[in-house]
Amino acid sequence: MVSNRFVLKRLLLLFPVLFGVATVVFAILHLSPGDPAVVIAGDRASQEFVEQIRSDLGLDDPLWQQYVRFLGDVATFDFGQSYQVNRGTQVSQILVDRLPITIELALLGQFAGLLFGLPLGILSAVKQDTWTDHLTRVGALSGISVPIYWSGPLLILLFAQFLGILPTSGRIGSEYFIEPATGLILVDTLLAGNVPAFQSAVVHLLLPVVVLGIYQMALLSRMMRSSMVEVIRQDYIRTARAKGQGSKITVMKHGLRNAFIPVITVIGIQFGSLLGGAVLTETVFEINGIGTLLVDAISRSDYPVVQGTVLVFAVLYTLVNLAVDITYSVLDPRIEQ
């Protein structure tokens, strides 16, 4: 059983990390050479107008005052208003609207990666050093080496352009309008009871999920293989075999349970690359998640949006790793020591 003290300790450790994360974001934005006041005012604004905006934003205050105010704002989820991307809209509102889109994509990609990666890894380990194993390993290494921004466009070219069986971009056909309830398009279309819209969403998400999933599949199958290879050599597996248990049952019952533990940690660590992959996937498939939002905001110097987006990404990553740590300790109580 996992003790409450362990969970509490991990939760308390969250605060210094989040504090550090916020500090890094503050530092990055203050080190940037651009001037937010000029961005808001526009290139042709008068010097007085720029000065006016600067004092309105509090950019004339001493740095420590700005820092304290920033921490206060972050703690209350107030990231200010967008200058450029969605001029005048609260950044927190933009994030609420667009975060579910990225989460849905990331979850589906992760799911696809697990669905194919784990069985491949197990197969590779059980058939260690055979052709199946070599092929799977080279396949996995290739999957990690192929950039999403190359495989994505090529798949669009093949399936959308040449074969014409899948759409090129977006999350759903433009003829459907679905009132966002959860923000997850697959859930929302089902809630609305609109089956054609659901089908359209599935068809639209297929390629992005495949592209994102290939990378996850490659990583997970590698991890599953090395974990499984190690477990298969353990004494308790030999004991189980010696007791007359068939090799398939042994692998499934004793091997899998133990081999899966390190894989869970990797899912946590790799969540960062999953989010990075989601940003690239969104750009390639023109999906309006927070990945495209961030890229857009950086290229247009929309500092509040950059701030909010980067913070949300970091918090998401940190929380997933916290959840993974706790899951890990449930599966393997020794970890608490």
Added chain:
Amino acid sequence: MSTETQTGTVDRSIVERLRASPFLSQLVSNRLAVTGLVIIAVVVVVAIYARFTYDLSNLMATQFGTNPSEAAPSIEYPFGTDGQARDIFPRVLYGAWYAVLYGTVTVAASTFLGVGLGIVAAYYGDLTDNVIMRTMDVLLSFPSLLLALALVTIFPEELGLWRAVGALTLVYTPRFARVVRGAALKVLEDEYTDATKALGATDPRLLIRHILPNCLAPITVQSTLNYGLAIIDIAALSFLGFGASPGEPTWGMMLSNGVEFGLFSGAWWWSFFPGLLLALTVLGFNLLGDGMRDALDPRMRETVD
């Protein structure tokens, strides 16, 4: 109790034997690692050849009138031409130079910084250790590509692709610091460290002459695996519009332009070949890194990211 100590010593002698000389022979017997090494060697040769054969300004200039625009691959233009009528083949070869140069600087810089921080943290311990490693923890709490995207903005735009190098160096440094700190702590437990200290070695001498060489194995593996990642991430930043300036023959930039302007009007070769070379190069580093890890210690499991 006694059995535990026994297995402990057995394990250690195995690791040490692997570490000593059979490393190279084991690496060479690993066909995948050798394939990786061959790929890397070819890319490096191509990079140097392209750097000293082609004139960069000539590769960047539009070639209307000289070449046809968006011509399909042929004997004359093996990889076709792009929208500015530039021959893609020499541009892709020159892209290898960019990848090798910028990848090397990124990996070298983050290795240098990470090794320094990791060893200092392990050796001095206490407050120094805490300050360094907690800072590294915070940097590791960001998804790497996203932190790189944010960090790119702190460098002035004139720096071009060097912005990506700077940002990624800061992103990768914590990984090296972590790996090196762990390895250095293990070395510090060994008796010879005490012996060296007793002989009156100074801190810098102990760190550089005795502790660093014993951490080289994990550093090398981490560097190799990170090499592929650096090349793919630099290209990703270029693809997203941060880094290379328009017209520069980097793989990321060619890919980005090719996808945007050529792919769906039929000129697939414009983005296909830069992407293919990029993927092959990264695969080379991943094959070699993977093989090295297996050769050093089959139990040492680190992930690519």
